[in-house]
Amino acid sequence: MPTPSSTVADGGNRHCHSTLALALSLLVVPCFALLAESGGIPTTLDGPFPPVTRAFDRSLRQGSDDVPLTDPRLAPRVQPPAPEQIALAASADADSLWVSWVTGRAQVGANLAPLDPASVRSEVWYGERSALDADADAYTHVARGSAEVYSQLYPYPGLLNYTSGAIHHVRLRGLRPATRYYYRCGDSSIPGGGGLSEELSFTTLPATGAGSYPRRVAVVGDLGLTGNSTATVDHLAHNDPSLVLMVGDMTYANQYLTTGGKGVPCFSCAFPDAPIRESYQPRWDGWGRFMEPITSKIPLMVIEGNHEIEPQGHGGAVTFASYLARFAVPSKESGSNTKFYYSFNAGGIHFIMLGAYVDYNRTGAQYSWLENDLHRVDRQATPWVVAAWHPPWYNSYSSHYQEFECMRQEMEELMYKHRVDIVFSGHVHAYERMNRVFNYTLDPCGPVYISIGDGGNIEKIDIDHADDPGKCPSPGDNHPEFGGVCHLNFTSGPAKGKFCWDRQPEWSAYRESSFGHGILEVVNSTYALWTWHRNQDAYGENSMGDQIYIVRQPEKCLLQPTSASSLNCSPGGCPSPMSSDSSGALPTFTSGQLFQKIFVIILFVCDRSKRTKWFSHVLDQLALLRLHFPFLW
Numbered sequence: 001m002p003t004p005s006s007t008v009a010d011g012g013n014r015h016c017h018s019t020l021a022l023a024l025s026l027l028v029v030p031c032f033a034l035l036a037e038s039g040g041i042p043t044t045l046d047g048p049f050p051p052v053t054r055a056f057d058r059s060l061r062q063g064s065d066d067v068p069l070t071d072p073r074l075a076p077r078v079q080p081p082a083p084e085q086i087a088l089a090a091s092a093d094a095d096s097l098w099v100s101w102v103t104g105r106a107q108v109g110a111n112l113a114p115l116d117p118a119s120v121r122s123e124v125w126y127g128e129r130s131a132l133d134a135d136a137d138a139y140t141h142v143a144r145g146s147a148e149v150y151s152q153l154y155p156y157p158g159l160l161n162y163t164s165g166a167i168h169h170v171r172l173r174g175l176r177p178a179t180r181y182y183y184r185c186g187d188s189s190i191p192g193g194g195g196l197s198e199e200l201s202f203t204t205l206p207a208t209g210a211g212s213y214p215r216r217v218a219v220v221g222d223l224g225l226t227g228n229s230t231a232t233v234d235h236l237a238h239n240d241p242s243l244v245l246m247v248g249d250m251t252y253a254n255q256y257l258t259t260g261g262k263g264v265p266c267f268s269c270a271f272p273d274a275p276i277r278e279s280y281q282p283r284w285d286g287w288g289r290f291m292e293p294i295t296s297k298i299p300l301m302v303i304e305g306n307h308e309i310e311p312q313g314h315g316g317a318v319t320f321a322s323y324l325a326r327f328a329v330p331s332k333e334s335g336s337n338t339k340f341y342y343s344f345n346a347g348g349i350h351f352i353m354l355g356a357y358v359d360y361n362r363t364g365a366q367y368s369w370l371e372n373d374l375h376r377v378d379r380q381a382t383p384w385v386v387a388a389w390h391p392p393w394y395n396s397y398s399s400h401y402q403e404f405e406c407m408r409q410e411m412e413e414l415m416y417k418h419r420v421d422i423v424f425s426g427h428v429h430a431y432e433r434m435n436r437v438f439n440y441t442l443d444p445c446g447p448v449y450i451s452i453g454d455g456g457n458i459e460k461i462d463i464d465h466a467d468d469p470g471k472c473p474s475p476g477d478n479h480p481e482f483g484g485v486c487h488l489n490f491t492s493g494p495a496k497g498k499f500c501w502d503r504q505p506e507w508s509a510y511r512e513s514s515f516g517h518g519i520l521e522v523v524n525s526t527y528a529l530w531t532w533h534r535n536q537d538a539y540g541e542n543s544m545g546d547q548i549y550i551v552r553q554p555e556k557c558l559l560q561p562t563s564a565s566s567l568n569c570s571p572g573g574c575p576s577p578m579s580s581d582s583s584g585a586l587p588t589f590t591s592g593q594l595f596q597k598i599f600v601i602i603l604f605v606c607d608r609s610k611r612t613k614w615f616s617h618v619l620d621q622l623a624l625l626r627l628h629f630p631f632l633w
């Protein structure tokens with residue numbers, strides 16, 4: 001006869017068996033689906049990886065010529081006053097979006113009369129129905145903004161000036177997340193409709209929250225406008241991203257004299273007598289037209305590089321005029337109030353775009369803003385924090401080696417303590433993915449740094465490594481265009497006491513000199529798939545240069561307090577104006593989070609002392625499953 005206690009135990013076990021069967025049935029199908037999906041792809045949990053270098057394929061060209069402005073992809077396709085160079089940019093969150101475009105003709109010459117930007121309206125007419133499928137009232141909303149012009153002036157004999165068309169920026173508000181909208185932009189008051197664009201469409205980003213992510217985030221840097229650049233953009237478009245990050249150095253307009261002419265890989269070599277590095281602004285207009293098929297449908301998020309500095313005027317006192325005028329970014333929305341650095345949310349990702357060519361010191365405004373921004377991140381709403389800036393901190397190529405060491409020394413600790421997950425940079429014209437690292441030391445809680453400045457610009461691919469014989473730059477090389485020089489010799493490890501390593505550094509996991517772009521696909525709050533697509537690879541899912549699952553370990557890598565804790569925030573972050581927490585909406589769970597909760601319930605209901613041997617075995621298998629496939633949780 002069973003004892004009362006054993007009856008309870010047996011009844012409990014029967015209850016556990018049925019609960020477990022339900023849980024297993026919920027787990028098995030998605031497990032096998034994800035196993036099939038992730039088969040063979042390494043994860044950062046498998047690292048740190050032994051450094052790997054894939055040599056430059058000498059059958060490929062190191063560079064190619066710029067596409068001329070007469071090319072149909074760069075030449076004007078509409079006549080004024082019709083809008084052109086239409087581009088979208090994310091705002092603070094999914095419910096708002098920037099639309100930008102240009103009207104009127106830019107002028108080049110000695111004495112120019114700038115356009116009056118107020119003479120043309122800045123309107124966006126939009127709605128959830130296409131005018132092609134609906135009645136004349138398809139556009140249920142209209143948003144209005146403003147326009148500006150900028151000039152690039154060279155008060156030197158023989159040089160020409162430039163003044164832009166009217167550059168319009170309009171912010172749409174009250175959009176529904178993950179929803180397709182149709183729109184026309186321009187000036188509706190112009191008779192005959194000639195002041196409006198054709199109908200275009202976009203799909204808004206997913207709402208801020210850990211349960212949804214942008215489908216694909218493309219990352220590209222140092223793009224330029226060569227034959228290689230066009231291959232990169234074609235490839236990128238084929239991969240169908242829902243958001244594009246451009247990590248600086250966009251047009252390379254500053255490779256040209258004001259009088260135009262052919263681009264050169266080394267401006268200072270070709271034009272040693274130029275008083276300041278001139279820049280031929282019509283290249284920007286050609287670039288805007290070339291990018292329009294993508295940027296009019298997908299948000300393009302830019303951050304300035306050194307090729308955007310473009311000094312002008314007496315002694316180069318005025319800088320970044322084109323970058324500041326042409327792009328809308330969520331600077332006010334993110335509290336930075338400058339286009340040189342800002343942040344925004346896209347689903348469960350908080351993006352931080354930093355400026356390397358403005359003050360980055362701990363006493364400066366950018367550092368203070370970054371500190372506050374990081375504290376405001378709600379990791380329950382945006383588990384992922386992805387940062388981007390132009391020059392890399394970790395770089396084993398000879399080009400730009402330790403160039404922005406000062407910036408790293410100022411900001412790295414702050415980023416590390418706040419567990420920034422991924423950092424994208426460009427500047428070096430090659431690809432490199434780092435092992436998780438902090439302060440040049442392998443660290444499982446350091447960010448994954450990725451250099452992706454291989455977009456294809458006219459300056460050609462970088463192939464020399466600082467550890468190649470005779471390729472270590474001298475400390476006098478690689479001066480940054482902004483900030484100081486903080487070159488250091490390593491204080492420990494195989495390169496102790498040396499400026500360069502004698503082999504590929506241990507923090508460099510993979511490097512290769514090829515043109516390409518990357519795609520980031522965040523799966524859930526734990527797993528994100530990163531794929532580097534080389535231009536020479538055939539288009540398709542199974543052809544790529546590098547691929548890895550980047551895995552977050554928040555339970556292992558806890559957030560660490562910093563000085564901004566005076567903001568009186570909880571360890572999870574401060575209330576954010578970009579957080580969805582204030583909406584009052586009920587919390588939602590991903591499927592992985594749901595499985596986790598079921599698992600915890602099973603463990604709670606079925607006390608270990610009451611488990612049968614079979615049941616204990618199954619629970620152990622579940623624990624193993626969780627260990628090896630944490631992205632399920």
Ligand SMILES: [Fe+2]
Pocket residue numbers: 222249305306307390426427428
């Ligand atoms: Fe650069």
